[in-house]
Amino acid sequence: MWADLGGSDHFDRSVGAVLDPTPAPAINDARLVELICGSASNADHYHGVNVADWSASYFALICAASRFSSDEAQVRRVVMDSPLVQNSPPAANGEPRAHKAARLWSTEYPLAAGRGARERQENQQAAEHGRQMAAGLSGQLARALGSVKTQPANSSRPRVRTARDLQHQHFAPVTWAVPGIVPEGLTILASVPKLGKSWLTLDIARAKADGDEVLGQRCEPGDVLLLALEDNDRRLQDRLRRVTGGMTWPLNLEYATEWPRLDQGGLDEIRNWIESKPNPALIVIDTLAMVKPIPTRGNKSAYDFDVQALKPLQQLASDKRVAIIVVTHTRKAAAEDPVEKVNATLGLTGVADTIMLLTRGPKENGAIMYARGRDIAEFEKAISFENFRWVIGGTPKEVFAGETQKLLIDAIRNGAITPKGMEAATGLSGENVRQTLQRMLKNQTVFKSGYGQYELASWMTGKSTYRDASEATHSQFHPHLLPP
DSSP: OGGGGOSOOOEETTTTEEOOSSOOOOOOHHHHHHHHTTSHHHHHHHHTOSOSOHHHHHHHHHHHHHHHOOOHHHHHHHHHTSHHHHHSOOOTTSOOHHHHHHHHHHHHHHHHHHHHHHHHHHHHHHHHHHHHHHHHHHHHHHHHHTSOOOOOOGGGSOOOOOHHHHHTOOOOOOOEEETTTEESEEEEEEESTTSSHHHHHHHHHHHHHHTOEETTEEOOOOEEEEEETTOOHHHHHHHHHHHHTTOOOOTTEEEESOOOOGGGTHHHHHHHHHHTOSSEEEEEEEOGGGTSOOOOSSSOOHHHHHHHHHHHHHHHHHHHTOEEEEEEEBOSSOOSSGGGGBSSOHHHHHHOSEEEEEEEOSSTTEEEEEEEESSSOOEEEEEEEETTEEEEOSOHHHHTSOHHHHHHHHHHHTTOOSHHHHHHHHOOOHHHHHHHHHHHHHTTSEEEEETTEEEEOGGGGTOOTTSOGGGGGGGOOOTTTSOO
16 A cells, blocks of 8 residues: 555655656556556545545555656646645635645645656666566575586575666665654654653654744644553643644644564564654654563573664665654763764664764753764764753853853954954953963863964864764764754
């Protein structure tokens, strides 16, 4: 059915066209309708039966049609002539469904066509894999009978391709739950207990479902599943009231307070949820301890156990092009590398696509957010808890600096590089400027660039404080991803 099409599209927005390596064979309109209605749920969408959300059914119908036809004109004819579009009552604002369908077409069709293209490509790959497996079994049988003596079947060999082949492949861009912060794939979010991880993930889930802003970034709306496994309905209701500020709560944010462990059906239930939604985008699991398989006696190391426990979840997120955030805790012990603070083996952090840490800041209601991953630039930002929501700020040393240091930082940025220039720019006394500069030299906020001249340290331009200055080029923060 349409829900099996995967999590993302193959729509290249730079050229405005669907990149379709496996176009569907040509069929007539009647055959297309027959194929769509071969699924009971898609038949309901086509005939407008049991429609709880008209827009979702409309998108699902386009997805179903695009699975069997690459011809946009044909898909549009069949969808626009369907009982769902022609016979459904007008929208709440009085707009006829046919008008609404035409208005939404340019937005919905590229996404649906991309999913259809991906589905056909995956089916083709599966068929090829089946042929290779069949050839391998035939070869094994022949060898067992002694009729042939050949090399091992191709299906057992690694697939080697050329760089030239890779050069001409087209891939959909990375999708984001929160632009520049939470990409598709598996994200581990860790902190000490009671620091505010659940408030943060609740706000992210709400913003993603609503297409609202979180951490200074505007999210594209999508379907969200929140597994608040350490909460109950009353507490979750209270938190949502505070986070939303009394606004309407999103219909496409679904939640559960109980869930089976991943190896006891929990992973399958997450997959079923993804495949049942027209636009699955984000799953939050709060916390990992509530769904992680329970270790059993055996020779398996803790590292191997963590890999095998989380790898299927990471693979599911990758295959379906959705973001999955898993909440866990950090160790009490100090660590040179921030990733080592996650309360798990390196097997867990190695499987994750993104690691995000929250640590306490020097000020009340303040914290430091650090992130590193395969698809994001490493960054570190100060955040503050305001009106039950986390708000992102600048670099930690800058945000948590004293007021006098902030004045000097602004003065240096505006071109005052000598103590005299800073005095003139800030109105501070010469003694105050000199003493503050000495403190800033000590904590490496500034350095001397010449006799009597000062410059801001490189990390003040947005580079991570977890790295030594000599490594700063490896942790450059991309200013276009987050607010300054």
